[in-house]
Amino acid sequence: MIDAIVTTGWEAIPGPADYYRPAAAREDLLGLAHACGRTDAASAASLPAEGGIVHDHSGTVLPAAVQAAPILLGIADQGCDAARAAALELLEDALCFRPWRGSARTQRAVRLCCAIAAHIHTRGPALAGLGARSRSLLATAREHWRVDIEETCVEGPTPWCSAPCPDPFRSSLKRWSSMRMAR
Secondary structure, three states: OHHHHHHOOHHHOOOOOOOOOHHHHHHHHHHHHHOOOHHHHHHHHHOOOEOOOEEOOOOEEOOHHHHHHHHHHHHHHHOOHHHHHHHHHHHHHHHHOEEOOOOOEOOOOOEHHHHHHHHHHHOHHHHHOOOHHHHHHHHHHHOOOEEEEEEOOOOOOEOOEOOOOOOHHHHHOOEEEEEEOOO
């Protein structure tokens, strides 16, 4: 977890110049990972909420939250109770806040909230056992999910269609797309 914080290129992650503070993301995630009590956790969680991964005063999530999500999930799993609570709160904020204009999607065109939720979904069973706060986070993450669709076309007749595929080049075509589906 510490290695992930240190090796992530926080400066290379795009974000609004007046609000995104890469140093705050790195330093305070390190502080949260090392927190031993409420005071340490509260101090460490304050700067990621002020431009490290979210900007709580404006209610916006920053692109760095996607890279921070697995780190925060690790802190929630391995940290002290106060660090766990702070990490889960930051994740829930990242899911609920609106993205900064022009920074709503990852480089792979996935909405920030859905990319964060994907990290949460992968740790669902472990999170469910961490208490009410983590179950609340899981409930929020269920509102954000992606479906990957693979589209293929088989050459020649198929059991469901007697006509051959109209375009022979499509026989090897695989196209992936992601979409957000809200309940």
